[in-house]
Amino acid sequence: MTLTDPDRLFPATQRQRDMARALYASVADLPILSPHGHCDPSWFAENERFPNPAELFVVPDHYVLRMLVSQGVSLADLGVPRIDGGAIEGDPRKIWRRFADGFALFRGTPSAMWLDHSFEHVFEISQALCPQTADAIYDQIEAKLATNSFRPRALFERFGIELLATTEGALDDLRWHQAIKDSGWTGRVTTTYRPDAVVDPEFEGFVENVAALGQLTGEDTMTWSGYLGAHRARRAFFKSYGATASDHGHPSATTANLSAHEASALFDRVISGEFTAQQAEMFRGQMLTEMAKMSLDDGLTMQIHAGSRRNHSADVFARFGRDKGFDIPGRTDYVEALKPLLDAVGMEPDLTVILFTLDETVYGRELAPLAGAYPALKLGPPWWFFDSYEGIKRFREATTETCGFYNTAGFNDDTRAFCSIPARHDVSRRSDSAYLSTLVTTGRLREAEAFEVAHDLAYGLAKTAYNL
Template structure:
């Protein structure tokens, strides 16, 4: 192992090496390497993610390697859970004290299970590029690697702000509750010692889904906070007021994590009736679905009016395992993809707003079948629609290549969003963006070899994918 302040390549085939993820064919690889080298150190623009802004505000040393690289990353904990390891043994039970070294040993003991996975690749990238250690963990090396990383984390160069600068992050967006006061964002923006840009993102899911147990309480708090009356008009006005607060604090987008992207345009009377029934706890499943569809339509209308980019992340059955939810809470690795339909579900929204100037709608999916069948054709016609980057289970090397192939022939490169890391794991941000840059370079290199794109155009597109495109799509 080496000095943790440097980032050597462990070997020519490591996740951080020059040729990782590049094509096997020597001629194509040479072009891909040329394209990648031109953007490898470009600033990172991360317009959608889940890092807590207090991490940068407080700028405290990370506690230990296990909490940093395992417990806080549900990509990692879900893989270990699939091997029969209790989530509580990985530090996810706040009522239990688990030795962090024991958690790390569990990772080392099961390291081979991560071979070929995106999470394994990212972890290997982090270990080799940030800490200079051989990422081939096993039981014999576990304690030695743990001590090496723990020693690095105690150094000032491994504090969150120092890493933010080292990673070259220019913009980092968080995901926030509508009633959040956003004080960490205000404090960071006002701090002359912090040059980064950390933006809030409006996420209203818990306030627009009547089937959620917390809906009535959330809406009541929303109305109280804004002084609006308990009518549908008051409810909508309250949401608009909170959006305005987010915009004043620098927000550029509103994110919507829906099971299905249904949109419905209801008249005022029908909307009022559904709202009152929802607040009385008397709305059935069909009524709740209709209400959600109308609120997604309303969110689009608000984005047209206030300019927030509208991102839609559908197609995930949240908290698939009830007992795990009860014991460990949400976002603990058991959210599972379902089929998604966009064309008919979005038609009311697009009929109303699809060609309105200034409206930006970014469509994501974890259902690969929807990319070429629906999302790319929609983005290839409607000026408001952009193809969201591969998300969640698809933000992996092979899946990113499949995504590029599925959408580019119909929508091109410039109707896509740029890469979105969508992560809670702060240290994985550069690994994820580096993965996308390598894969996009590989895809472009193939087009050059096949005579479908000139090398000069490939260089221009490669640069735009990491800079111009995300800036334009997210109005940065």
Template sequence: MRYLQLHEDRALPLDPTARDIALNLYAETRSLPLVCMHGHVDAAVLADDVPFPDPARMFITLDHYVTRLLHAGGVPLEDLGVGADRDPREIWRTFCAHWHLFRGTPSRYWLTHELVDVFGVELAPAPETADELYDELSERLAEPEFRPRALFKRFGIEVLATTDSPLDDLSAHRRLAAEGWGEQVIPTFRPDALVHLARPQWAGEVADLGRLAGVDTGDYAGYLEALRRRRLDFVAAGALATDHGHESAGTDPLPEADAARIYGAALRGAVSERDAAAFAGHMLYEMARMSCEDGLVLQLHPGVLRNHSRAALERYGPDRGFDIPVAAEFTRSLRPLLEAFGHEPRFRMVAFTVDETAYSRELAPLAGVYPALHLGAPWWFLDSPDGLRRFRQAVTETAGFYRTAGFVDDTRAFASIPARHDLARRIDAGYLAELVARRLLDLDEAFETAADLAYTIPRRLYRRPEPLTG
């Protein structure tokens, strides 16, 4: 029978000198508040504040990092409660029987942190421990201190940004604001579904957008106005950012007549794939223009082929772990946007990638010269110990630390948030410690930088938009 362990120096440098420095740096940042500016926790979870139903839903079914690897190991997604009703205890037993699949993965790190540090369990998942673990975790989840809001406070979360469609009525956020949580749980404007014209549901959703905004979206001008109005609704609800998940980082603007023509063709169900792709890039440019007006930070997550398995999409819906990276290009793709807005004082942009080759070749040089552009933390397949470390190695010499945007947890698994931030803080402490040990950075600067990376930088970057004057 195995027991779970959280080593104090986990993920820190092997060299004893650097490790000792890193432990001191980490000690200064480990208790700083968590700034969670990109994630996928449903605001209703906190608005309702009801106990989490069971360990299977808490740790497995809602976490596609977990379900995708179990599925790759031969477990049908239905057996994990995805798109089907299953006995949560049986789901948990399946998970425990496949615990070995997570060895060496960041999910293993996060899950261990959750089980030990958040829930106080000691037994490692295994077939023979599954029921005992399930019962112990079920007892914890029934206790008041493990309800969502209690965990939120215990985790030290200062602000948590959800990710929301422009079609969301934001009712959960209004309920939270009415109870004094409006500054802590805020929405993020994600218009992807409304800018990708080839989606079968697009025309109906654009009509819904018009009804919510009180604007006729029967033409391109009305469509833009509806998006502007919904953005302002989000700002009023506390939003600090928009978020855009495009396959390409292209931002070429279209002549207004061409954009209107493509929009009209889409309404008739006659848009071509080429025109739809051009319109999506054009809308990134337009979203940057709108950010100059309303001050929302533009977050761009390109380079991912969404829903790689059409069969899985049709059977289970999106966000089931089938988003697969593709090569991304930024230098030419972002040029139109950055030439137009890269020096605008009110415009702030954060670019993410899952194509590591772009870090040092394109993104760091771009962020090292355009004041508006910042580098997003590694996400999806790169928010791992070595992925986070490679990020610092790739970008720091060109862009420094202060052109980065802070860590994002990018998770639906609420209990994993502190584990993900903890790992990022450990990796940054280790990287800074190695610079100190090599006499490339003074120790006092390392302490200051560690706190800035963990807290000060994201708080300053994702600041409340200044009202327009004049």
């Protein structure tokens, strides 16, 4: 028995399916570039075995958590740590059984495809996960995790990963990246500069975080000029560990381009702690423009992940913290919101700003026309809720006619779930092959061109967009 159909995601008509198969075959074994994600660098620094199947597949995966919670399972019963240190389920086998009890909930979702791919192609499991097979599958995964060939570095190499970028906050000392360097291991794991905690006045502990930024850099971060200088210093520090990009997770795509005097006055307001929600939004917007200007100087690709209404459940956030499945997409404006930034730097051909969205309604109306005109802009792949066959298909159909393929940034998996990386890239390569086969069989793309585009979507565009 196989868990995954070898022709999954390919068109049903024979001519298109044959073309999709051929295109996919040409890219299936390309190295994986993972230029934006959230894997833990300590995995590769220490190269210790993964603790157990539950810690690998359940506890860190917010896709899994949110689905199970939606059906009444508590986060505590899934082993998710509580902020107050309160009691949680500590038996990984019990957590796994709860996961297996709810596995049918994932039918038809991308998570099911990723998980089945990981079970079959990484752990050689041939049975579907369900309550009756839970213990046997747990034991099979646990036995493999106990071997050296399933340690993080061995899996990294087995997956064919050419580069994996993690994401660290501006205050991180990057000790794990230093440990990777010192180990002599040749796997390429880089970092990404994520300054949200020191650019968002509404982030918990913002003022203290800004003060810590000053201590790290020797800059007076209680002044506007010192604050900007500290960011430049930290960006340079991250670059010294291989960073090629920064990442900015903002509730909106609002940007601003204030005068130096106006920006300094706004900074004084937010650092005082006495500011309005509108002033906080304006400051975040000003910092997006400042970061774009810094990218012109230091060459870091800039990623803007906008539109997530984070921590929607105040109760879950208070008890379990961030990234527990309660971030929800919201309407997002880009045309007006990005105009200040684009007026300042949008025509710069040496700048790359990659836009991501959780608002699919803006693909054809806003994002593709913007990226199809401004040299600095590229469109990131479907993100988060839309990282799926249907999401990728909708993205291609809505954007290609306006901005083509070469104003996009290829694919990145943006995941914490390490074993899902090859599965996610496989879905992307299959989805794009299916889309390209449609263009070929309807006379809109020459066959030879389709093979070139398939390679670029799977590998070349990401390499260019992230300066790899």
